[in-house]
Amino acid sequence: MEQIVNEENIKNDITVTNAFKKYGQNNVFNGLNMTVKSGSIYGLLGPSGCGKSTLLQCILGSLPLDSGYIDLQAKSLEDVGYMPQDLCLEVTLTIKETFEYYGSLYRMSKINIKNKLDELNEFLKLPDINSFMNEISGGQSRRVSFAISLLHNPKVMILDEPTVGVDPLLREGIWTEFTKMVKEQKKTIIITTHYIEEANKSDCVGLMRNGLIVEEGPPQDILVKYGTDTLESAFLMLCCNQRPIIKKVNNTVQVEEKIQPKTIMESGNVHLYRVKALLKKNYRVCSRDYLLLFTLILLPILQTFNFCFAIGVPFKDMTIAFKNDEINFLDCQYSNVNQCIFDENSNLTMSCVILNYLSLHDYVLVEVQDREVSEASMNHKKYIAFLYFPKNYTSALTKYINDRQYYDLESRIFAHLTNENILFKNQISIDVLRSLNHLIMEALNSCSNNPISISVPLEFNTLYGKEVISFANGIITLFIAMVAFYFPSVFAVSIMMSEKMDGILSRSMFAGVNILELILSIFCITTVLLLLQTSSSYFISYVLFLNPIKITNGMFVYVLLLLLLGWIGFLFGLLTAVISTTKLGGVYIITGSSMTQFILSV
Numbered sequence: 323m324e325q326i327v328n329e330e331n332i333k334n335d336i337t338v339t340n341a342f343k344k345y346g347q348n349n350v351f352n353g354l355n356m357t358v359k360s361g362s363i364y365g366l367l368g369p370s371g372c373g374k375s376t377l378l379q380c381i382l383g384s385l386p387l388d389s390g391y392i393d394l395q396a397k398s399l400e401d402v403g404y405m406p407q408d409l410c411l412e413v414t415l416t417i418k419e420t421f422e423y424y425g426s427l428y429r430m431s432k433i434n435i436k437n438k439l440d441e442l443n444e445f446l447k448l449p450d451i452n453s454f455m456n457e458i459s460g461g462q463s464r465r466v467s468f469a470i471s472l473l474h475n476p477k478v479m480i481l482d483e484p485t486v487g488v489d490p491l492l493r494e495g496i497w498t499e500f501t502k503m504v505k506e507q508k509k510t511i512i513i514t515t516h517y518i519e520e521a522n523k524s525d526c527v528g529l530m531r532n533g534l535i536v537e538e539g540p541p542q543d544i545l546v547k548y549g550t551d552t553l554e555s556a557f558l559m560l561c562c563n564q565r566p567i568i569k570k571v572n573n574t575v576q577v578e579e580k581i582q583p584k585t586i587m588e589s590g591n592v593h594l595y596r597v598k599a600l601l602k603k604n605y606r607v608c609s610r611d612y613l614l615l616f617t618l619i620l621l622p623i624l625q626t627f628n629f630c631f632a633i634g635v636p637f638k639d640m641t642i643a644f645k646n647d648e649i650n651f652l653d654c655q656y657s658n659v660n661q662c663i664f665d666e667n668s669n670l671t672m673s674c675v676i677l678n679y680l681s682l683h684d685y686v687l688v689e690v691q692d693r694e695v696s697e698a699s700m701n702h703k704k705y706i707a708f709l710y711f712p713k714n715y716t717s718a719l720t721k722y723i724n725d726r727q728y729y730d731l732e733s734r735i736f737a738h739l740t741n742e743n744i745l746f747k748n749q750i751s752i753d754v755l756r757s758l759n760h761l762i763m764e765a766l767n768s769c770s771n772n773p774i775s776i777s778v779p780l781e782f783n784t785l786y787g788k789e790v791i792s793f794a795n796g797i798i799t800l801f802i803a804m805v806a807f808y809f810p811s812v813f814a815v816s817i818m819m820s821e822k823m824d825g826i827l828s829r830s831m832f833a834g835v836n837i838l839e840l841i842l843s844i845f846c847i848t849t850v851l852l853l854l855q856t857s858s859s860y861f862i863s864y865v866l867f868l869n870p871i872k873i874t875n876g877m878f879v880y881v882l883l884l885l886l887l888g889w890i891g892f893l894f895g896l897l898t899a900v901i902s903t904t905k906l907g908g909v910y911i912i913t914g915s916s917m918t919q920f921i922l923s924v
């Protein structure tokens with residue numbers, strides 16, 4: 323009777339009941355049951371790939387069961403310490419910084435973190451705490467990882483192979499410490515290990531095989547039951563005996579009604595102290611990633627210089643070939659623009675007006691004698707345009723303006739524009755049309771007619787105002803917009819993929835971080851980077867390269883629009899990180915789509 327009462331009083335910290343879980347067609351749990359008593363060490367043993375790590379993650383609530391029930395007696399994540407099988411730590415932080423990060427996630431004070439670090443350092447013989455995680459050995463990294471899971475003094479410890487890569491002496495010390503913790507502090511420890519014999523020191527061992535705990539109990543009881551000296555031979559015997567049963571289980575796998583397990587994972591509430599810890603950690607990580615820094619800070623600057631040197635400035639010294647059968651170009655200086663074109667003694671020559679206009683607008687004019695030769699030279703990129711003025715150009719035009727009855731098509735200007743470069747072609751087309759407009763205004767300026775009523779009813783202007791005269795001036799704005807969109811998306815995808823792929827995010831989540839807090843911390847860094855990137859591009863384009871700018875709605879709206887664009891880029895980066903499976907793949911998606919957007923926007 324007394325024994326029954328005692329058994330009822332024993333509390334279980336972890337209970338797994340009839341758990342089923344599949345990965346695709348692979349049944350990992352086939353109705354698994356497991357009980358971990360409060361204040362005990364549970365050694366979970368089993369062959370590689372049998373599902374031990376999956377079971378631990380299901381217990382923690384980071385993986386869902388297909389059906390079954392898991393009861394973990396923990397009020398919050400702070401009650402639980404988890405050491406994953408992989409490192410899942412930032413390798414560019416020092417050991418001390420790693421402790422600081424996890425300590426602040428658990429709201430520990432600086433002095434508390436330091437004291438705990440000293441204590442764990444002595445216990446686990448950690449390397450110099452100022453060493454970077456990527457400078458220490460695999461075994462040392464695992465000890466740091468183990469120490470992190472003990473940092474906040476949790477009640478329940480879930481440790482996935484904590485003794486791998488640890489020398490036998492230290493392993494002995496770790497088990498002694500486990501026993502002490504369980505006895506003195508009533509902690510509950512569940513541990514997986516490949517060293518079966520070390521599990522002898524557990525209060526209870528469970529052998530997992532083919533989705534079931536096939537044997538569970540104190541090690542001594544198991545040794546007696548199978549009549550062996552070692553756990554290893556006991557489990558060997560058990561595996562041989564279990565074969566027919568496994569076959570039966572495999573054939574009758576059934577997924578029962580799903581029962582939602584209790585979860586200790588944090589809700590979506592944003593806590594400022596965690597955002598601060600993430601900000602500090604991400605700042606440290608980013609400031610040490612020189613390739614990322616180059617991509618995010620130096621590359622936009624270099625690319626803006628590159629762009630401005632290539633096309634982002636008003637075009638200068640473009641060479642136009644012309645053949646003027648109306649007048650010798652040198653005689654154009656005698657052409658009097660202050661006369662009305664209809665005066666009988668007017669010596670105003672229209673071709674001169676056009677050529678002077680182009681010359682004043684930074685074109686280099688080269689007079690040629692042979693039309694065919696100069697057109698052929700355009701194909702060799704010697705000239706970007708060829709203009710031909712026929713002999714009777716001015717008289718035909720005068721007639722046309724006067725009565726509009728007749729115009730000799732042979733009297734038109736012939737223009738052959740380059741097809742090599744769309745920017746040049748656009749610019750010349752606009753400038754030649756402008757010169758014609760200018761021509762008509764000039765021709766009629768001194769006459770009694772109102773020039774506006776006769777001039778081409780068209781005024782060239784762009785969205786950006788009158789100062790922005792060239793196509794290149796407009797395109798630089800687009801380039802800055804691309805900088806604002808592209809680089810934040812690359813940053814977001816890089817940092818999110820590192821968090822996701824290296825398991826850093828899931829480990830931080832076991833310390834309470836939620837996805838919103840992570841996004842918020844990356845968002846803050848992105849905004850600072852965005853301001854740096856766009857202001858440097860702005861400075862280079864508009865101050866150093868003197869591209870005229872017209873900010874129609876004020877600087878505030880301009881900066882706000884750039885910020886909005888950058889934030890959209892940031893969201894696009896996050897979305898890409900969700901669908902992408904590698905960091906490089908994510909960057910490819912961003913680069914490919916941004917290129918298309920940029921070209922389409924031109």
Ligand SMILES: Nc1ncnc2c1ncn2[C@@H]1O[C@H](COP(=O)(O)OP(=O)(O)OP(=O)(O)O)[C@@H](O)[C@H]1O
Nearest residue numbers: 345348350368369370371372373374375376377407
């Ligand atoms: N994300 C996943 N997708 C598909 N299958 C998976 C996934 N994770 C694990 N598995 C499969 O589930 C099974 C159990 O894996 P798990 O990592 O839990 O085994 P384990 O017992 O911890 O192995 P080890 O002792 O080698 O660490 C394996 O067959 C593995 O291939």
